[in-house]
Amino acid sequence: MELKDICQYVSDRVATTSLSTSNYISTENMLPNKGGVVIANGLPVGNAVAFAKDDVLVSNIRPYFKKIWQANKNGGCSADVLCFRKNENVDNKYFYYLLSQQSFFDHMMLGSKGCKMPRGDKKQIMNWSFDLPSLEEQKRIADILSSLVVLYTLPQLYCINPVSCLK
Secondary structure, eight states: OBGGGTEEEOOOEEEGGGOOTTSEEOGGGBOTTTOOBOOOSOOOSSEEEEEOTTOEEEEOBSGGGOOEEEOSSOEEEOTTEEEEEEOTTSOHHHHHHHHTSHHHHHHHHHTOBOSSSOBOOHHHHTTOBOOOOOHHHHHHHHHHHHHHHHHHHHHHHHOSSHHHHTO
């Protein structure tokens, strides 16, 4: 199966005047290594791509930074951020984990153009191939992965410097 079989890019637009710094996403306020997002420093003038809760946003500039976030609210994003909306045959959490794989970011880099600030090729990205399990299996896999993420991040909630907590 290819990515284009289970999702599409969102192209709907929203006026930035209807957004706030807490629901505007750009490459600047996405954190590397799948770290999520922080509040934006400001808003541009004009329009943004309208995203909805559960859409998956991926920075299309320098994909090797692995900036990805699953929206927990509606908002708008920069045109340099790809907004993926899944079809109904894909579990929300599973879709995020699918796009979080290293193989997805490697695929983005294979089709990227530019040296200093490589940018993914939107058409080539949609040709990424993978196996898609049944919806029931997707939910089971996503639940397991979510549990592992909680176990991994739990120490960080109680310790300012998690490395020192392990000593």
